[in-house]
Amino acid sequence: MTVAGRFERIALIGFGLIGGSIARAARLQGVAGEIVTTARSEKTRARVAELGIVDRVLASNAEAVKDADLVILCIPVGACGPVAEEIAPHLKPGAIISDVGSVKGAIVRDMAPHLPANVHFVPAHPVAGTENSGPDSGFAELFINRWCILTPPDGVDADAIDRLRAFWAALGAKVEIMTPDHHDRVLAITSHLPHLIAYTIVGTADELAQVTESEVIKFSAGGFRDFTRIAASDPTMWRDIFLSNKDAVLDMLGTFTEDLSKLTRAIRRGDGEALFDHFTRTRAIRRGIVDIGQDSAAADFGRPLPQIKKS
């Protein structure tokens, strides 16, 4: 009996948060025969070998993809084009080639030209993550109840799409299909702009003359600390995202800046009614997110409570 979504040999190019989580979840769900992974640094390879989750850890991407039925690039978006070129001559005919990048237009543009006609290219983006990175940061629950968006180019084999869909479903994800262009617009507002703004405000706080960094850190529980989490995300990954989804990000940024000007004007003019109306509307979106299980209903994200000491 075949488990739905199972692949006999999976090659993961990169073993960071996403690659490491795929390996853990696929192993646990029995949807992977052999798992081969690569990592660029010797230190990471040694750690991955030590973790014992995958069958083989290699330095060579070309060697890793040999005979693999499913190849997933789990590396920053900017590195995907060169790696596609590197592995192309070594891919098994009929293999599915995918990725996990947060931008899809650039992935299709950079990877597709290198891939041979006898493989199936199905770009993917699991919308899940934490602020951590590296081989120890992954965990098997990461994709449960999260969406994974597939953006197959026109003409891709329907069976290959179904097999990749089944794989992600086995890892716990809900799968949705859209065009690369629409994906990039959706993610620009739900992920890229939030990160840019968080990176900005944390930088602003770091440079103030009138308020010290130590004060910013001490009094961060008033709201600021929420922003520091995503502003602690991997710099290489995020540099590549902004460079490769430039148009959609700049577009959303334009709208955001206009909206910020409106609220700024309301504050300057002392227009309490405009502020109150705006602050009331935004509550509904939070409720929607909690209602469909995309965030915890617990107060404060469910941050652990300190122990009470009786004085």
Next chain:
Amino acid sequence: MTVAGRFERIALIGFGLIGGSIARAARLQGVAGEIVTTARSEKTRARVAELGIVDRVLASNAEAVKDADLVILCIPVGACGPVAEEIAPHLKPGAIISDVGSVKGAIVRDMAPHLPANVHFVPAHPVAGTENSGPDSGFAELFINRWCILTPPDGVDADAIDRLRAFWAALGAKVEIMTPDHHDRVLAITSHLPHLIAYTIVGTADELAQVTESEVIKFSAGGFRDFTRIAASDPTMWRDIFLSNKDAVLDMLGTFTEDLSKLTRAIRRGDGEALFDHFTRTRAIRRGIVDIGQDSAAADFGRPLPQIKKS
């Protein structure tokens, strides 16, 4: 033997997240003899009575403060001036009058003129909270390991300051003293600006033509959902904060906008180095916050993990 920080009779004007948490924590730590509270709506008063945490629930602020040794206004900043005027004739000589407002300059300006010379006015701001409000939202752990900032005007009795400090310390808080003006600048960056930006981006996402609200909600785990939590905070409270800390907020907003323009320019020009440098710097602040226990070291704020189902 007297417990440090204990008051024989405490009057809490308002029983929302902060008032309700003070009542619960003070009760648990044995630093309150009688606790009297007021609430404007009959529904809230009925619920507070039902909860059984305080000794008496009243509709009248004037009656509540009678014979109270410590009076704390736990209401939106904009309501503090009128309430100070209302309770002034009924205050017990020698009583300490305080508040919990997120703005301190306006509190001093609005409350001080009404208060008689024979009471001690010590404004306070516990830097703690969640996105929830109402009589059920409070909890005794809220202030543990959080800062409470006191901003006593010049000439306030040192003993009164010490007694209020001991009270907050008993509730688990660390106490710091600063001027109202410096408080308002610090909070503008660590709390008010983050809220304004979160309110803005959630509003932006709500109004987009190209991305539906349902898509924003579904794919929010890419970062956006973090912002929706603070954008779900109480609208009245936040309207008052922006109206009463206008200058400091507009000032920080100016710096933020300049910094956002710099990052926008880096994206437009494809300046990956500038982006990478910025994104690397911001990680240090997160580490500082986690190191001093102002946020959880757990990934993703310690959001609860879903259960693994074997497929």
